[in-house]
Amino acid sequence: MDIENTLISATQNQQMVEVQFRKETDRDWATREVAPYDIYDTQDKDGRRRGVLLGYCWEHKGYKAAPIRVYLDTIDNVRLLNKKFDGFEVRNLIKPRKLPNIPRNW
DSSP states (O other), rough: OOHHHHHHHHTTTTTTEEEEEOOOTOOOOEEEEEEEEEEEEEEEETOEEEEEEEEOOOBTTBBBOOEEEEEGEEEEEEEEEEEEEOHHHHHHHHOSSSSSOOOOOO
């Protein structure tokens, strides 16, 4: 299963994922445990259309809890974790401005 389909499946099943990606700021590799909420397209600062993972990252390994946005093309690996999350809680923490693109029953 490719990265995008893995993230869609994890979102629909309210399953946490570990995402390894290259940060836009300093190009270093980062790994985060994320509750995925949605995938959407946006335009970056150079005018390119790019897919974005929107999720929530709880406090761990010295990082504060916060919403997280990661360009899909910077993601190297996604691993499903044996942890579930509460979709309504994540939605309330993220406070999205529009309805999600990924269909779900929660």
